[in-house]
Structures are given as structure tokens and as C-alpha cells.
Amino acid sequence: MNPPPRRRVRKVVVGLTALAATAATALVLPSFFTAANAAADPVVVKSADFEDGTTQGFTRRGTVETVANSTTVAHAGSRSLAVSARASSWQGPQLDVLSTMQKGVRYTISVWVRQASGAGTAPYGLSVERRLTGTTTAYDNIVRNVSVSDSGWTQLTGSYTLGNDVDFLTVYVESQSGTFDFFIDDFSMSYVPAQPVQTNVGSLKGALAPYWSQVGAAVSPSTILAGKADLLKIHYNSLVAGNAMKWDATEKTEGVFSYGDADTIVNFATANNMKVRGHTFVWHNQTPAWVFQDANGATMTATAANKTLLLNRLKAHIDALAGRYKGKISAWDVVNEVLNEDGTPRNSMWYQIAGLDYIRNAFTWARAADPGAVLCINDYNLTVGSKRDGMYNLVNQLKGEGIPIDCVGSQMHNNINWPTASDTSAMLDKFAALNVTQQITEMDVSIYTDNTSSYTTVTDAHQTALATRYKALFDVFKAKASLISSVTFWGVSDDDSWLQTWPIARLDAPLLFDSQLQVKPAYWAVTGLNPSGTVTTAVATTTRPPTSAVPTSAVATTRPPTSAVATTGSTGPCRVTYAVAGQWPSGFQGDVKVTNTGTTAINNWTLTWTFANGQTISQLWNGSVTQSGANVSVAGAAWNSSIAVNATVNVGFLASWNDATNARPTAFSLNGTACTVA
Template sequence: MRALPRLALAALTAAATVAVVSATADAAADPSPITVLTSDFEDGTVQGWAGRSAETLAHSTAVAHGGTGSLLVSGRTATWQGPSLDVLGTFEKGTAYTISVWVRMASDSDSARLSVERRTGGVAAYDQVVGNTAVTSGAWVNLTGRYTLATDVEFLRVYVETASTTGSLHIDDLTVGYVPALPVQTDIPSVKDVVTEFPVGAAITGAEIVTEHGRLLTKHFDSVTPGNALKWDATEPSENTFTYAQADPLMAFAKANGLAVRGHTLVWHNQTPSWVFTGADGQPMTATAEDKALLLGRLENHIRNVAAHYGTDIGVWDVANEVIDESRPDGLRRSNWYNVAGLDYLRTAFRVAREVAPHAKLYINDYNTNVPAKRDFLFTLVQQLKAEGVPIDGVGHQVHININWPTLAETESMLTKFIPLDIDQQVTEMDVSIYTGDGESFPTPPADRLLKQAYVYRDMFALFRRYSNEITSVTLWGLADDNTWLDTFPVTRKDAPLLFDTRLQAKPAYWGVADPTRIETSPSASVSPSVSVSPSTGTNPGAGSCAVTYRVTGSWPGGFQADVKLANTGSAALTSWKASWQFTGGQQISQLWGGTVTQSGATVTVGNAAWNSGLPAGGSTSFGFLGSWTGGNPVPAAFTLNGTACTVL
């Protein structure tokens, strides 16, 4: 995995506020949200908040997000100092809470984040709820994220801290709530029962092994990958001090439920503590014989301890992760590992892993292996190391992709490239982003994107199953859309890359894997990503031969989201389409999906995209958009399709 963000953020307004919005399989069936905590600071007190050290907390009327009061935190001498609130008696294990708080600096500019500190047996752990978010003294910024308590604790506090400065800050209008969980669907096929050619797994954190998450996991998957709990920073944070507090509960759950475990990962350039690369002289290591010997000794000691701790409970290890950089002439990533030890760090890692875990399959794992240059460099490296006798058993393809990339042909070439090496191949971290560029952001996943995603999953799994003689496992990088690293990478926005939505309900993507014939009849499917055109085609519908449904699906101060459904109610199919209307409230479209848009003043014209140009007789298609408004947001009164007036439903 390339980063480790945890929770969802999605930009909603031009004021840089941040919010989480859940996509549901059937919004009408959702229970009502329940609020469990609020702090509005309107009573002149600090309402139970305390500092994390010696900072001063006081009620303030200098600025307020709502009403007249806020909480002022001053006298901070470290960035981690800030306001904290005890939630031990409020949070229940396994419940997904949405935490929202407004933050404003008193004078400086900085980045603020929202976190949780928990303690078990006197040992503290820290969970990030919202990552670094720019905050100034000129405006309030909303930090909103999800948090699920996954373990028993004796201490639990929510807190706000900053990234760089120790200036004073204000907070206001905290709310904490949850939506009662929907039960896991038991009347749908289990993925593991449908896909029998190889095990199908999911990456997990502690939040995925409790309550409904745990039931969803065991119903559908054969194996698990601890997403972060086995990495170096989690298992050996300081030299020769090993801890398995994060991983042990995941391993116990897997063993109790008969789930195989992929170990991830023993060597990586990320999430490795700085002490690993610090020499005996206290300086950063360089390519000296002394530093190389010290580094390889630390590597051997780490692998001997971590791999031995779990013994035969882990049958597959990602020994080395992301060692290729195709921008280099030789294709080798210039990590600290390589800069100090050259390829000897890989030789050492695989040799020691084989000695400690002779039963396990040992993998070298990387992303973008469908890219020819990266694929070829990885092939050459594995070929070289195997020729030297390095015990590499397989290649892991991460397969972090999106709805438009890569092609099936590129993915198939990725698989066929490694067949001559006579090694196993696994898909290790698959997810399919609904986004095709960093500039996109949707408050809720558009239906057409979810459908396109479903067809990507359908086609990719069909390809993997054709190559089941080569592929020995497929793992998704997450269980459901409520906990995905893509919510904060490569930019902060709510993504929906997995088979189950934020309420743990099956998406069209699930049906793409379980039963592709049901993709367009699943609850989230309201449009088709492609439609066949009947032999009789035309360019204009006849009079009264089209109908339009315009629906505002979300609204906030100054902005909104809307969906438009076009139905061809005539007898002639269309090879292309163009819809037009007038905005009478000064609305402006800022982003549109499912088509191409032009706007001149009040006049909006939306044409088909390349993949949905055909509109057969009796067929329909949809598009959606984000827009802004000032004085009002009235629904357009009239629409045309290819120049002909339509019925407005």
C-alpha cells in the first residue's frame, strides 16, 4: 500500500470546509441518525473539555461559529497540545461514530487534525480521524470523520492538535453521532462461494472484526491482510522492542473464523521508524560498510522476531514492498534501504524470511505493475534474484485502479509477463476508484460511476478467473467504503472503491463479482454505463417522445448536487443526445459527470459522453453535477432533448 490514511473527508464548500457524506444502497431504508454528544459553548463554560498538558482552556466570545461562544485554547507549548474530551462512557465498541468539530486559529495559520487517544493496560495508542487540514484565523473550518472503537479500553478521548505551530486556537459546535447499523445482507451469495478458483480476501483494521463488520467479513471472504498492523512502525517502534498489540486481535479473529492471513509487509520504504536508518554515531546512514552491516543486522533481527512470532499462522508474506521506480534507468527505487545496502537488503530479507518461515510463500509486491516500464523492471529484478538463488515464490500486483484505467489488455499483459518465471502471482490490494482525476470530488458517489465500477470489477474478476492457474489469491484493499485509504489519497475526498458501501450494503460492484446479470437491478443502479442502439436510429425524438426527471440530491449553503434522468419515450433510437434547459436562479455548474457540459449565462447544454451516446427507444440515461447558487435554487421548468421539448416528470 502506498499510504495509510484512515478516514473519509470530502470537500463540500468554497470555504474549505470538510464533511463526510455516506452513500447508501437504499437511502429510504436508512435509520435516522442519533446524536450522542454536542458542545456549543453557549453556557459560558468549557463544557467538560480539558487540555492535554498545561495549556489553558477558557470560554470565549471573541469569535463563534454558531451563537456567541466558543472554546479558546491558549498557552500551548507543543503542537500535540490542544482541547480534548472524554468519550469513554459514550463510545461503544463496534459503532461507527461521525465526529464533527469547527476549528479556527486565533492568529496564525496552520494545519489542524482530529484524533483519538485510547489506552489499554496503560499503553497509549493514537488514531487519526481527520488528517492535516489547513486552518487560518480568517474562517472556521469543519473537521469531520468517522471513528470506530475496535478494542476494549480504559481511556478514550477525542482531541484537536496542530501540525506546525503552537498558536492559540478556537473550537466550536462539536457533534458526535451515528446511524444505527443496517444488518448485513444474508440473502445474497457469499463472494467466497461464487469465486472458487482462488481465495478472495480483504485488508482489515481493528474496525473490521467487530459487530456487523465482522459478520460481513466472515460471510464473504476467505482471507485477510492486516493493512498496517504488521508493518515495522507497528511491530518495532523502537529498536528491539517488539509489540503486537495491533496485530494480535486481528490474528486471533482470523484463526477463530478460519481465515487465512497474508502478512504485510516486512520491508518497505514507508512506515519504517527513523531509528532504523540512523547509524551508531547518531547520524543518518550512508553507504559505508559499517552502516550497511548495522542496517542488515537490524533487518534480520526484525524479520526473525516478527515472522517467528506468528509462525505457521501466516502462510504468505509480502517480504518486500514497492522496490521498483520506473523513472530510474535501472528501475530500482532509491530508498534508504537501497542507498545504504544495495540489493543486499532484498537478498537478506528473503533469505531470513525463508529460514524463519520455511512453510510460507514469499512475495515481492508492487503497484502499477500493469505499466509496461514498471512491469518489465520488476520482471528483470525477480529474474536476476531467482537466478542468484534468492527464494522469491511470487509477485504481488496491488491493482489500485480506477473506472477508466487500466485496460483489460494492459492487465492481461501484466499477468502473462511473469508466466515464464514459473512463480505464483497474487492480486494483493485491489480497489477501483470512482475518480479519474485529482480535480474531481463527489459528495455522494454518482450512480453512473458506480455502474461503471461494477463493470470494471466484472471484467477484472473474469480475467483473473481465466488465469486461475497463475493467480493464487485476490485481495481487496478494504472491506467496505466506510474505511478506505482512498478517502485521503491522492487528495481528500470521499471515494467508494470497494464492493460494499458505507452502510455495509452490497453495491453494483458486488454484483459485478457475484452475479453480473444483476448489476443494473441492484438498489444503487439507476443508469446504465452503456446502452445498445437498435437498428432504427435517429437524431431527434418526435413530439412528446422524451421525458426528464430533475432531482436535487444534496444541498448546502451556496451549493448543491443534482441528478438528471433522460428517457427516450419515442419509437426511434438516438445515436447521440443533447439536453438543454435554463437556470432561473443564477445557478452555475462547477462539475458534471456522465456527459459534457457548456453553460452560457442561464443556458445549460449537456451532451453525451463517449460511452453513453446511444439512447434506444424506451431507454434512459442519467448524468449528475455539482453547482453553486446565490439567491435561490429553483428547479428548471422546461427541458429539451436534441431540440425537442420534453415532458418534465
């Protein structure tokens, strides 16, 4: 009898804000975006409609249920496949795809499901079972917990990429609970022929090299194959295993270790001169039940004996895992997600049984097992004040006790409206006082700002909002690059993002490369590159380069930008340089530099100017903007509100223009005093 599938617990992102009117932005996406992301038609490699009166290759997973062709109900046509007499929820129909599914190819798999009459509603899932002789059977979820009723048909659909050698491979449908009879119909498995990886767009790791020596991505064995392997080699020099090094993947049974997937990732990284981040020794999720069972097999309670047993298991696990990869891991997420949102310790089984000693010992044992690795405490929502303060207090306390915490890792699971640049800056400044390095460990930006919405397409407005948010955050990261030792994105391309299935199954686009491995506007916003793959002059010559959501050479300029204005006669303690960084029909990107040419620092600055041709700012970074008619007022952000003598701050914005010209302003005032215009 086959066991039920292993459940992969996903991280939770909180603090999402209400959806803003991002679709109203004036930014027009360049023509290369649509062309680069146009996918070929899908190729169907397996289908079943049951209209021939057979099961069309579907068989039962267990030994007692019945799988038979039926005319009772049908999604289309007159027949479907009926599943009845189940004894367990995992029992149901399966289809052998061993000879059809190719390793490294991303397949879209879908099936329509309906409960039998009178069965009501229950959650269903679509999964893959795979195994290789001599290895443990694995269960990979394609989609889970979709409500299916007895009053209509529901489609289960998702994507799957095989990343392992197998000699047994099936796709199956199961209920997550209950043993009601059900029907399936119109099964399909298809793939879209891959587009070549772009080689003329520069390199993410190269563009960010002036800031960080490690630019990474979370991977699995399926994402280091074929085109994604090529993409990784071009753009990344660091990898982290999304799941392959977690406890349930490496030590499902006490003392029995399985390193197959982790070895595959580490070996790929080593062969391609990439660093590896280890993730993670200790987490409250994806930890096998036996870890928290006492000597008699019962769930642990807070006793001295159980604390000793639990910590002994933790030490054995760390010694084994860190020992195997000693010298091959640049940094370890030693403990993961240990705080509540209010900054207090998470009341996990770890904390209930061992208090803070599980954290103290985990770091101490990790240092002994791999002295050369940077040891991090990793969590999400550290841009939120209460949680940030809680993390600061915890790390400050433990470091004061001599616990070897080298690093605070911020996951940075974001959305198109959140967090703000100022909150992100405050986070980096807060932990700088702890004398630790900081790492951005799980970066992505969802196009959703709630847990229930679902879009059928990713629109140009979504791409614009995504690029804008990425730029705002990376402007802060770059300005404070000395505080950050590495940046890691949580996935390679949109199709392998965890956000495709969490918090619900829905289309999302949270990364810099789309499902066809093509660059998106967010890529240009982060890198400051243009489509020819070269770095702009500004990026090459400044320590904090302005980047662009739309590269200037990627769009057709129908109205040429006007020339720079001449220097005015004003001689105030400031100098302003205004430039049009990019211009396209109905929109442009502006760049404003303010230099303190006086003899004292300028604090809490506000810069004002007047547009002459009806220009209207829609997005601004590195400050806050108000505009009344033609009059614009820009105030500094929390992290750049003071301009030291001879220092320069940079503000960028996106704006619309609808007149015959796009003239630059001729006069600027800083805190009410006129500035020289350069």
C-alpha cells in the first residue's frame, strides 16, 4: 500500500497591504518586453477524455478501490472515469508517465474533478509519485487543497518539472480527506517549447558585482537542468537549496540520512564555481514528527529528559549535515523563523521543550562542525518595527552571551506595494549596530497584495508595478551595500516560484525572469543594464547608480529629449542636476541630483520646482513627492534626509508628458533657498 504524499509546508508572508491603483501608472512597457515573452503554442503529450469507453491508461493506486469508465456524468462528451470504494483518501486514479515525461522539461498538467452526487465538497490534489530502485519513494504536489463539489466540475492544474532519475513515475488524483466517490475527466499533460536563454542582456551577477560578490537563487534538482542551468550560469554565482537540505529531506527517519538532492545541488555549484548557502538546520516546519517524540514515542512535553533528548537529536543532525558539506557552504541559516510578529519567541515545539537553548546550542554546534561558514539567524517581515526590534533584542542578547551569530538574514518576501523603502532602510540600519553582516536571503515580489485575489494574466501594469517595487528596494540595498554581504532570490524564474501555489494556486510573477526564462522589466530595474548588455555610464561611475525600470535604448523616442538647461545665476548652497534618463511616447524617467555646496549639513531637506509642460509624476524613489498642478515638492526619505557638505543625494521618478515638448525645469529651491542649476 502506498503512503500518502509528503506535504511541503510553505512559508507565510504577512503584513500585506491593500491593493493600490498600480494600473494607473504612466509607464509604457517597451516593445521588446512583449516580443521576448511571447510563448509558443503548447504541445500536448498525454490526454484522456474517456470517450472510447476505456480507462485510457488510468489504474488504481491502492488494492481495493475501483477505477472504471462511466456515463454517469461528464465534463465534456458523454463519459468520464469513476473512482469508487476507496478505503483511504490517497487511493484513486493514477497514470503512468514514465515513458512520456522528460527530465528538465516543465509540464502543465490538468484534470477536471467532480465529487459523486450527495458527497458535498472536499479538498483534492494533483501530485506525482516517483522513485528509483534502491531509493525512497517521493511525492511531489502539483496542486493541493482545491475544493471540489458534487454540483459541478473543478479543474486542478499546475506545472511540474522532473529533476531526478526515476524508474517509476505516475501522476495521480487524491482527496486530502475523506473517501467519497468521485469522477475525473479531460486530463491533459503538455509543455511549451523552451525559448533560448537570452545572451544579449548582460549578467545579473555582473551588474551587481560592484555591490555584492554573491548573487544567488533558490534551486531544486529540476531547476539546475537544461535552460535553467544555462540561466543560472549566466546570472548567478550562489545557490541555496529551497527544500533539499531541510530536516524532512535529509533525515526523515532518525539516523538515516538522505543527501541525494542536496548533493546534486552542491555538485552543480562546485562544478560551476558557485557558492552555496545552507538552508536550514532548525525550523518549526518540515521537521519529521519523530524529532518531537519522547523515548516512548509520545509527543514531547517540557521535561528535563525531553529537553536533553531533543537537543541531542539536534546536535546529531547538525554534526551530520554540516560535517558532510564542511568547506562547501558559504553560509548557513542555522535557525529559521523563530519569532512571532510582535517580536516575541515563536511558541514552537523547539521553544516549548528547550526554550532559547535550542538556538544557543544550534549556533554553537554549527560553529564547531563548520568553522568557516557564516552563521545566520533567518526570518521574514523584519521590515516591520515590532519584529525588527524583537530580532535585534534576541541577537543582541545571544551575542552578549558569546553565541556565535555572524549574520541576520532577511527573507524579503514582498509585494508590489510593500514594504516601503524607508522601512527597508530602517531594518538595515537597526541590525548594523549589532556588528553582524546582513544577507537578503529569499527575495521575491508578488503581484498580489492579499491572499485571495487571482489574475488570469500578468498585465503590463503588473510588470510596471513589479519593476517599480524592485527598483525602490534595490536602491536602498545599493545605498547600504556595505551592510549586506549577499542577495538571494527565492527561485530562478516565475514558474518555479513557491508563490504559484501559496497561499492559493494562482498565477504570479515575482522574479526577474518569466516562465520562458526571458528577462522582465524588473530585471532592468534591478541591474541598470540596457538590452545590449552594457552598463550605463551612471552605473559605471557612481557608487550608488540610478537604475531604470525601462532602458532608454529599448523604446522608441518619438519626441527627442530637450537639451540641458544652462546654469542660472543663483549661487545658493546647493547645486541641482536634472536629467531625462529615458523617454518614450507619453512617458519619461527623470533623474535629479542635489549636491550640498555649502559649509554645513542640510537636514530635513525639501526640493521644489515647477514643470512647464504639464508633466505629472506617477512614481518616485529615494524620497516622497507631492504635486499640485505644475508645482512639485520632493522631501528626502528617512535614510537620506541629511545631505553632508559636498555630498549628493539622488532622486528618480517616472512621469507622463503630453505636450509638444518635455522641457526641463529652469529653477530649483532647497528648503526655500534657490540652487545653482547644472
